[in-house]
Amino acid sequence: MVDSKEYIVKNGMIIDVENGDSFIGAIEVKENKISKIYRSTEMVPDHLPTVDAEGKFIIPGLIDMHCHIQENFAPHFLASGITTVRNTAGNVIFLQSLIEAPLDAPTPRVYAADRMIDGEPGLWGPTSFGNLVTEDPEEARKEVRRQAEVGAKFIKLYGWANKEVMKATVDEAKKFNLEVSCDIIHSKELNALDVAKFGVTWFEHASGFAQALYPGWYPSADQTEWSHINWDEPDENKIKELCEQMIQYNVKLCPTIVLSDQAERYPEVWYPKNKITNSLEEGNILIDHWKAMESNIEGVKEQVGKLTKFTKIIAKTYYDLGGTVVAGTDTPALLYTFPGMALHRELEIFNEIGFTELESLQAATIHAAQSINLENIGVIKEGYIADLVILSENPLKAIRHTTDIHRIIKGGKLYSQDEILAHIPSEEDMNNKISEFQEKWDAYMGQQVN
Incomplete structure (x- = not known):
């Protein structure tokens, strides 16, 4: 060495x-x-x-274009060869030490959004350090300004935000040259084409495409009404027509196919045995979180797992039309989306659906870097x-x-991988960091009010 x-x-x-x-x-x-x-x-x-x-x-170095990183599993990303991550909602202040780490730190560099902007009642609960729940466009504008001030690299919208909030968010973000990303998989009223017309440029999980093809459908709706849909054999002509419309708005897709693929495959999930997964098991990092998800596996399969084939067709069709499609994972969401390793499975899936090996690599390197205007990596x-x-x-x-x-x-x-994994913080260190952050956040929000 x-x-x-x-x-x-x-x-x-x-x-x-x-x-x-x-x-x-x-x-x-x-x-x-x-x-x-x-x-x-x-x-x-x-x-x-x-x-x-x-x-x-x-x-x-590989780039995971959709994850939610924390310090206790940040080294696992780098030990897996992921040198940069795009953090699609969280809290910039909480991630500050990772964001400001030296270039050669044993953790990936972080390109981060701040807390997501959602509508009432908030899919992830009421307003907190991780989300703002509002029906007020002016409150959304104020939040965009706050996020720009603390260093957010882009803005994240969630599926229950109303169209006025979405429009205001996009308009305000443009003033700071910030792109807007959305996850509208749970939207009951809006679809991908609607939101693209508002000026949102990033569609996480290829969300909202299903609502565009099947108006009135959404994951938590009574699915008996939609039993006629064959999710494993969707209408590829209609998908192509929709993709042709979406590409006119220059939107970018991060399909995170591994997310639904793991749910669909359960209990035969993709589970490599290597230093990364061994470390997660030994430290009980995220393992209990994933096991807890197993208790609702039928609901997960019904709402997310069945979209796997649909999302695969969307991703390949959009790419073949010349659209931007990049690789991400949504780690640590749902089931066994191993930090770092899940991106390798995503590349395998890209290859399985028709991307060449080179094109799969490009989706996590040069195309990923170019999609967010990072000119010195990839x-x-x-x-x-x-x-x-x-x-x-x-x-x-x-x-x-x-x-x-x-x-x-x-x-x-x-x-070496071992050298990187030696930097995993202890549980005590993480608990102290969380406590320190909560105090810092409370003080920061108190200043915002005053």
Whole structure:
């Protein structure tokens, strides 16, 4: 292992996700960035420490485009090769230490929304540090301004927000050059096309597409009325027509297929046995949360699991039409969406539905970075941040090989999985952090009122 600010990773197969090229070469890392890339025919400096990657395959650090991260499982993401996450609702103040961590920290960098904006009575309960529940467009505008002030990178709308609140949120967000994302899977009145017309640009879980095709349907409705719908064989012509309409609004999809796939597969869920899942089990991190979900598995299957095939068709159709489709997981939602590892399953699903191995990789690297205008990650390129994953097998031959992780480089620092997982905070540390945050949040909100 090197312990240097400047070194060379040599003899590895470098996978260029931008141009679809692969070549044996060397990568010179200086400080936090890739300073030089050498082809095998070029002379490589011999005065620097080296990491021999002979027989290995080097890809850009992966990006989970939809998750809800916390410090106690943040290292699991990085140990899985995920160097950046897009946190789609939470609390920016709570995540401050992760957001402000150094480039080479043993946790992924965090691109975060703040608390979601929902309508009454609030799917996740009344207004709290994680959500604002309102029917008032002016209150929504005020919340957008507050979120912009504390550093939110985008705004998240939830499914019970009314159309006036949604319109006001989008309008106010534009003043701060912030995109608006939505999860409207539980909406009773609005569908994806309605919300796209308001100016919302991100559709998480491909939500609202079902309501557009089946007006009046929503997950908690009496499903006997909708028993005629064959969710496993939806009308692909109508899906294509809808996607053609949606693409006119330049919306972007993060389908998080693994979320419904795990529910549909239960009890035969995708459950790899490796250092990540072993660590989660040993620390009882999220395991009890997922086991609790099992008690309502039939409800989960009915409301979410049955949408798996539908969402797969939406994702592939929209991509084939030229739309932006990126890879995310919604970790730790529902069942066994393992932090970090779930993204590898999402890439497998992309491949299963017709994305090539390269296209699957692009959905979690270059296309993901470009979709949120991050210009210095997602590609192995000179001048970019040195976020790299060194694999033991070739992911372009089988996408499952993204799990065959040899080493991770985050912001120029070389790590083994064990070194990263050694940074998991203790339960006591997490409890103290939560208590400190609650005090900080109460004081902050008191200032907002005054």
